[in-house]
Amino acid sequence: MDGDLRGWRQCLLSGAVFAVCMAGTTLPTPLYGLYQEKFDFSELTVTVVYAVYAVGVIGVLLLAGNASDAVGRRPVLLWGLGAATASAVCFLFATTLGWLYVGRLLSGLSAGLFTGAATAYVMELAPHGGTSRATFLATAANMGGLGCGPLLAGVLAQYADWPLYLPFAVHLALVACSAAVLLRLPETVRERRPLRTVRPQRPGLPPRVRSVFGPAAAATFVGFALFGVFTSVSPSFLAHSLDVRNHAVSGLIVALAFFASTAGQLAVGRFGLGRSLPLGCAALLGGLALLAGALWWDLLPLVVLSALVGGIGHGLAFRGSLAVVAAASEANQRAAVISALFVVAYAGISVPVIGVGLLAGPMGLEGAGLVFIACMMLLVSTAGVYLLRRPAPAAETAGQP
Template identity: 65%
Template sequence: MAGTTLPTPLYGLYQDRIGFSELTVTVVFAVYAFGVIGVLLLVGNVSDAVGRRPVLLCGLVCSACSAVVFLAADNVALLCLGRLLSGLSAGLFTGAATAYVLELAPPGEQGRAGFVATAANMGGLGCGPLLSGLLSQYAPHPLVLPFVAHLVLLAGSFGVVLLLPETVAGTRPLRTARPNRPELPPEVRRVFVPAGIAAFAGFSLLGLFTSVSPAFLAEGLGVHNRAAVGLVVFTAFLASTLGQLLVPRLGTARAVPLGCLVLIVGLALLAGSLAWAALLPLVLAALTGGAGQGMGLRGAVGEVAAASPAEHRGGALSALFVVAYFGISIPVIGVGLLTGPLGLAHAGLVFAACMAVLAAASGAYLLRQARAGAGA
């Protein structure tokens, strides 16, 4: 997952080399999200049939191809292709890897396995910009070395996956797989709507941090150090991982609405940073908003996984991440479209207001559902 956010601190360098607008940055970023969504919709549950290992190995190959394309990128088309391949890899990883970790866990360790799965997802996304920020700022060849390092990590991951046992019984050959959208069994639908709403709101904030925050740090705050940019983005994902640690104490049902509340606080801090052009509120927004997103995500994954039959778990989790990645793509493109007429800061303020309204509505809906369930 680190490869999917690796280019975040590097967009400024690509802008200098190729020349494109902030809208183009958001479109390039959104290509990744649409790649994820396409894979999840078409083959999101394929690992339930062909096994987890073949799907993960295909994802690693796509990720390696993405790194190679970025090494050769000298125009916007190649940047989009690299992001698309990265999105395909993330789409293959997301549901299959989460289900795989849950199935590999010893009996009675499902709760910890859920944390490991979501923490690996968020931790990898956070380590990508931190790695590329450090290498591009303090090492030679800033547009080469980060992707070479990523290829080395992928080679090690490929070897590890080859050694893992398959957990799906009665698997079919990968070549026999057919496109099939993720299925939601009837018993999952009751928890899926609130889980999906929380995932959408949380991922929208992370999408903003990984797409346009480097430009805001440079233009609005005068921060041009790519390692610092990577650290700010890493902070959001680290806070997400830490927020997930709170879920076992809260319970998944309470974690989701509380995560929405914390997310609103993070959005308010983000609005303050944009309005006052101040760095401290931005860092606090990364910490608070990331924690709220992590609480909501782990709660959502836990609720959906617990409600899913084993034979449909990969598909149900893939469907959840489809909704989450719509949260990454659609609001971010909206910010890119508004940047031209309004400016980056004002476009961000519109985004923060819209997402705060959505998160508030989500939290209220979840609390109402919880009270209705308690009354029943």
């Protein structure tokens, strides 16, 4: 019993460290409007600054995504906290636009180092028989941390002094506490190897996975694209179109999408993995429709509903996609296939957002958003219809106990 309590305490502490790191990646979200005023840059620049983050994540996932299997979980997580520290320092002392680019790149590096290593670490610290709960804890720490970032920054920016400095100072303090906690937790990798043995991972797509991967990747792309728009340009839309200039409200609306995603992933257990992917597509379609209505009629309640419905769709679709492609893959190809899915996910969080930024100049933010929504609705509808007409055999397998 004492061993179980110690295991769960360590599991919870590692989850808290995971959440702190991920919170730093979304911390600038409600502050982009203030940076626009300070450095006088366009909506396109906002989206590019945001998308630089995905470059860092994809780079780490491809080049060193399996590093923690060799050198250990704690060293990789400490590197991730180091990158998070450097990112916060860049934002804290930003005097030109270039600092924001570097800060976002470093933020992506921290997320890339944490994504796989922290998930594995939380699961490995759990007591025997607690893998399922630990998996949800890792998911909740990831998405919950992403949601807490804009909420924390928004509240501090609205109700405290130094809005462009205090959020990052607070995050630096949290990172320091996280490093102290991490140093007291045990290492879970027993047989460690030198860093030079780590080889880049190339995403792979074996022929038997392709029919399953297509619709799963489409749903994943749309889900992350919706999140990308929410976390990059929604604060600007709220301020300029809805006259919502309260940074705390802006941060809360973005946070709701991430919290709803956690709820959606938890709901997979109720619906079953086999049905989660088509249900996720349907919810994403609903979230996009609500966002279109919000842009067309300038209605704040529809923005909130879009965050909630789209977030639930993201959670259902993403967890369902991971399960489907993993079940369809051979054991020795699974890591490469999942890496390919993550590359699609982070392409979704960056490429469409830049497209919205490019169109915002000639069409306005609302027009650009409607074009984005039309494209994403077409993509997710195609994936959903495909899944309804041809359910993936892997999904049926994955859904069995």
